[in-house]
Amino acid sequence: MKISIIYHSESGNTKKVAKLISEGAKKVEGIETKCMSIDDVDKIFLEQSKIVFFGTPTYAGTYSWQMKKWLDTCKLNFAGKVGCVFATENFVGGGADNAELALISELIVKGMFIHSVGASAGLPYTHFGAVCIKDGTEQQKERVLIFAERVVRNVEKFISA
Ligand SMILES: Cc1cc2nc3c(=O)[nH]c(=O)nc-3n(C[C@H](O)[C@H](O)[C@H](O)COP(=O)(O)O)c2cc1C
Structure with a gap:
């Protein structure tokens, strides 16, 4: 299964977390990932991807205007x-x-099926998605890995090919 990880990152924190998402997802056998800045998206790989992770820095309490512009x-x-x-x-x-x-919200409008695992798999819970302060404490990094791995396992388990 192919997984796209699309991020916006100016100072590198979100890019580093994107790499952790990739590492976590690849703990599941048969997974191919591609981390892509919004400035350089491989449209063919994206088209072939079943799961797309989107990463953003927080700007004034919401997602970055650059990610919004790209999505729009x-x-x-x-x-x-x-x-x-x-x-x-x-x-x-x-x-x-x-x-x-x-x-x-924007992804729902685009017709995506949203998944975060939530509290369904026990601790550590991921509420809406992974969150890191800057590029993450060790504990936050570990949570990112677990989040990505669990998402992939759930998609394989609950969503048919
Ligand atoms: C314009 C701007 C607005 C920001 N607003 C917030 C904010 O509201 N809350 C916060 O905790 N951090 C805020 N930050 C900090 C960034 O979210 C944080 O440093 C992030 O990890 C940067 O990601 P990047 O290194 O991938 O660009 C802001 C940074 C910028 C440049």
């Missing part, structure tokens, strides 16, 4: 794919949850 103008078809999110922020309570929910 990319003219790509995400319908039917599983959409998942992750976000970075500088401060606890800095708005990453809201950034993720706003991003999720």
Whole structure:
């Protein structure tokens, strides 16, 4: 299964978390991932991907305007794919949850099936998606790996090919 990880990152934090998403997803056998900045998206790989993770920095308590602009103008078809999110922020309570929910809203409108695993698999819970302060504490990084792996396992388990 192919998995696209699309991110916006100016100072590198979200890009680093994107790499952790890739590492976590690849703990499942047979997974091929591609981390792609919004400036350089492989449209063919994306088209072939069943799951798309979207990563954004938090800007003023929501997702970045660059990610919003890209989503609004990319003219790509995400319908039917599983959409998942992750976000970075500088401060606890800095708005990453809201950034993720706003991003999720856009993905719903694009026809995606949203998944976060939530609390369904026990600790650690991922509420709306993975969140890291900057590029993450060790604990936050571990949660990113588990989140990505669990998403893939659930898609394999619950969603037919
Ligand atoms: C314009 C701007 C607005 C920001 N707003 C917030 C914010 O509301 N809350 C917060 O915790 N961090 C905020 N930050 C910090 C970034 O979310 C944080 O450093 C993020 O990890 C940057 O990601 P990047 O390194 O991938 O670009 C802001 C940064 C910028 C540049």
